[in-house]
Amino acid sequence: MENSLFKSVYNPDVLSCIANLSNDEVFTPPELANKIIDMLPQELFENPDTTFLDPCCKSGVFLREIAKRLIKGLEKQIPDLEKRIEHIFSKQLFGIAITELTSLLSRRSVYCSKFPSSEFSAYQFPEDKPQGNIIYQRIKHTWKDGKCIYCGASQSEYDRGVELETHAYQFIHNLDVNKVFNMKFDVIIGNPPYQLSDGGAQASAKPIYNLFIEQAMKLNPRYLTMIIPARWYTGGKGLDAFRDKMINDKRVRVLHDYADASECFSGVEIKGGVCYFLWDKQYSGECEIYKHKGNEIEKSQRFLVEKGETIFIRENKLISIMRKVWANNNIEKESFETIVSSMKPYGLRGDFFKDPSKYGLPPIKEVASDGDLRILGLDGLKRVYRYIPQDYPLPKRDLLNDYKIFIPRNVGSGEFGDFTPTTVIASPKDLCTETFVQVGPFHSMNEANNADNYLRTKFFRALISIRKQDQGASKAIYHFVPIQDFSKSWTDKELYEKYNLTQEEIEFIESMITSME
Known part of the structure; x- marks a missing residue:
């Protein structure tokens, strides 16, 4: 009886539990991470030259689930499991953590060890790469007139001592990713931080997820996919230029839209819902749009923007009425x-x-x-x-x-x-x-x-x-x-x-x- 109860309630995947802990920088459940990865062409996982970057690692779940697919997909090309793991971890998977804590968590979930150079790591990196390919460096905001010139964070809020996290994320603070990793990435994937306090009244906050997407596009990947709040469809502080660019970009191939964010992140409330998308550099055309509501999925094929409009209308039937x-x-x-x-x-x-x-x-x-x-x-x-x-x-x-x-x-x-x-x-x-x-x-x-x-x-x-x-x-x-x-x-x-x-x-x-x- 006890054993049966244990099996019915125990969740062996710690990342599923962690996904329910934060309401600020939301952790991605493994099930959701796999749905996002499913949008990618699966032949990518059979190619030993495909490179993946998560520029906002929290739990390492994206890299971990990609590693699983590569381990299976490259079996014929690299039959030896040890050599296959070495190749995948050293040449295909890369990450930039958002905090020191998440860097340790990500390395633990991807490499099976917080210390990639140790004997306990699934692949033992050389001693001159103690972080493996999941890097983290504490940096400072660059202040001007009380705001960070890169992310817009408030100096009064985030100009902190070393004992507190500054939330100065490397990827959007003038980091030259190409020089750090010395390579071009085929796939950029992740769940970026959503906002930072900008020092305004009533807990005013500035969206920053758009900065991660814009920075990722500058790296010119073959594919880009991220999960972000859906408020950018119609509003959001400082998002007008980002929205105009996104809804007119015919390379956005797939969009999954959730009006209720708790369908993706259990117990987390995100006003306006969330969405995840697939941006394909070589595609130009209408977008496959999947609108999720409970167990129902409504699919449509259309451009993200109506002629002469400046927003994305998420309800298909409202378009004909409008x-x-x-x-x-x-x-x-x-x-x-x-x-x-x-x-x-x-x-x-x-x-x-x-x-x-x-x-x-x-x-x-x-x-x-x-x-x-x-x-x-x-x-x-x-x-x-x-x-x-x-x-x-x-x-x-x-x-x-x-x-x-x-x-x-x-x-x-x-x-x-x-x-x-x-x-x-x-x-x-x-x-x-x-x-x-x-x-x-x-x-x-x-x-x-x-x-x-x-x-x-x-x-x-x-x-x-x-x-x-x-x-x-x-x-x-x-x-x-x-x-x-x-x-x-x-x-x-x-x-x-x-x-x-x-x-x-x-x-x-x-x-x-x-x-x-």
Whole structure:
């Protein structure tokens, strides 16, 4: 009985356990690593000249699983197992670890020893190569104006003593990989670190996974494959140039898309999901796209970008709906985005209620006097109103004297259709802090009410999902939603008919988006 229980619960692969430990630099489970490796042409593992590089080794799982395939694939060409292992480890597998700890872990999982020159290593490297072919060197960031010039890390956050990890990753900090290893790589593969704190407010972080991909492309491999967050499809701080390059690159041959990151990394939440891709230097054409949801996989063959667009639309059926909506309309003039404010519609920060004097402004009141302006904001997590006189020196006043709708700047999780804002219909003389964006202006309360009802339709919320990948609800997510005539109220049925949606398209929206009161 005990033996049976032991077999049913014991996981002999320590790397599967480690994969569940980190929420920052996410470790890759062996099963996922093999799915990524499966995208590569398998004849690569029968070629003794194929070279592989993981430039962001954490557990060494990619190199370990590649080694297994090479050991089997080269059996006929190098029959002697000892010589085969020597050839694979000395001439085909290479890695750059992201920390000293992960360098030891990677060498242990690949070479069976933390010390590749020791007698316990599966292949004993010469003494002048004590790290084997999985290297690590602690380096420093290069600071300028409080930021690292290579990765954008905050000096106040990462200018540390030797006892703490600096997260200055060699691969993206001016490392000449060709000189270090003195070779060209056929395959670059890995799971790079995703972000670093940039010193901004509210745990602000800068994506860095794009830097690993860009650096890998500079090395001109035959194949490149990495697993990264999917938020680059539509947004991400500093990712505009990267997104433009990726979605227009016809060498991206395969893309696996997971809206729920926990399907790849158990117990890890990554807003907007994750994806992994295969970039093939000699390919030019449409991309094979696999959309994963639970046990279901939806496959399509298309280019990553629609003509005239700047983002990747992950839902195939939304593309046909979007095309119909904008077939005869001017998206630059008729998008709902044009009536949504930017951040800080009145120039008031989110912490304005705490201390207006911090921004050079006079005190505010908790109780109204006749003629006062009313401000909606947050006190902790609670919505509250505060009051100011009409002549208060507001940074911005131009949106004040109309009816409008206030919508929270953070709404939902980023999952498809998860846009259920608790809105506020505001009268003239109402304003808000940057906790909200403003929709309007509207000439009457009736128009504002009709627009608010439109926000709640499944049609509206489906089109929001084209760009909404996380909690953020800035004006950009409203880009593909058309403005309507708000002198009347709209129903989903009327909207489906107006844009000639097919029954299949209607069923897609109805099945994916829940009703909203």
